[in-house]
Amino acid sequence: MTSRRRTALFLGALLLATACTAAPEHDTAATAPPAPAEEPSESPSPPLAVHTLTSAEVQYGWWNWASGSEANRSPVLDRDGRWCGERQHEDIWYLAGTTGGGPVGRTCAVPVGLPVLFPLVTMVGEAADCTVFMDRAQGSATLDGVPLTAEPLGATRIQLYSVAGNAFGATATGSENTWSCGLWVRLDPLAPGNHELTVRGRAEEPAVSVEVDYHLRAAVPTPTGAV
Template identity: 45%
Template sequence: MRVRGGGRAGLVGVGLAAVLVGCGGGGDTEDAGSGEASERASSTASPSSSASASASSSQQGRLAPDVLQSRWWSWAAAEPESTNPVADEDGGDCARNQPKDVWFLAGTFGTQAARSCPVPAGVPLAFPLVNRIGGAADCVLFMDGVEGTAVLDGRKVEADVYRGQAVTVEAVAGNPVTGTDETFEGTGCGLWVQLPGLDSGRHTLKIRGRAGEFSTGVDYTLTVAATS
């Protein structure tokens, strides 16, 4: 299956970025907008083993790289542009379609944004700094020189480097992330962050990502309600 065009071209990782491919296609790709061997990194990428990454993530109660990317991309592609979390200008749509076990954050289609979002207490957060879906060769090129930072309440947070995992994405018609309502498979990669649930109160999270000429950034104000 070859994914049809229609999504926004370029990168959007916490600005999603995607070159979407069909089953078995590595060279025949089309651009569409939206954003693993796992390794800890503060802002730059370096290689690691995907097998050990999945095992480590599972043991620590974190989502494995392939699971995280599949679920996040499907979440990002689950809304049309008018209510899509990547196109969201102020955070008004950040709560849409959130699962119960993790709270996803989105980036932009290459712009800077400021968003305010309520976050449930005790739920971990997950988001990319910059990311992509394509073929294996696409991810090799993409990961050469990507960089990004996440700063939570003034302190830098380490990012995981995911260099290439098989992911499956489910999308709805009219979404600006993939531009298709088809379920497709591809290789996911990028810089990703998973955080434990935040303490009650207000938190600031600044996310920046860059890949080549593409850059994205979001300043989040996250408000966590006090537990009863």
């Protein structure tokens, strides 16, 4: 993936009343969040205080999660939710948007006790591209019929690690310093039970329209070896 590639991902977006045209917020790469646990921990770390994460931490964490899977296991290209749990972290749960291609319905299990973070609209590219992108992005999102608040995060410098053949067309595995911006939703841990996340979004630069309906079930994870 090149830093000039403008890639839009959507989970819908709350309609912006004003454009996000501020100067870049950060000029240094983000500090990496904890790496995904390869095996469930017997004593998991407490969930992140998701509302206190900086713009760099939000955008670095999500983009490196989303860019780290090959296309055939990508939560971004997932059509039914089977890859929702791919490469998840032990203290935060990410949800993916799409790269377009029409409506998507995903059924996903979300661990009780973990905050949820996802972009409504996001891109990586040049800092100047973010001004245009944020100015023209719009949409809406609801959880169980209640509108969610979108948080605009302006151009932020991140270090992006990608694997070859990911959802965004990376041709080689590697890292690069780039800029990210977008509209984001931070959710406290979901109450146990079933939840409906309905999202709609579109942007003009690049032109894309996305519809995603998430059917979420928040439940206590089954311990390893349990029957």
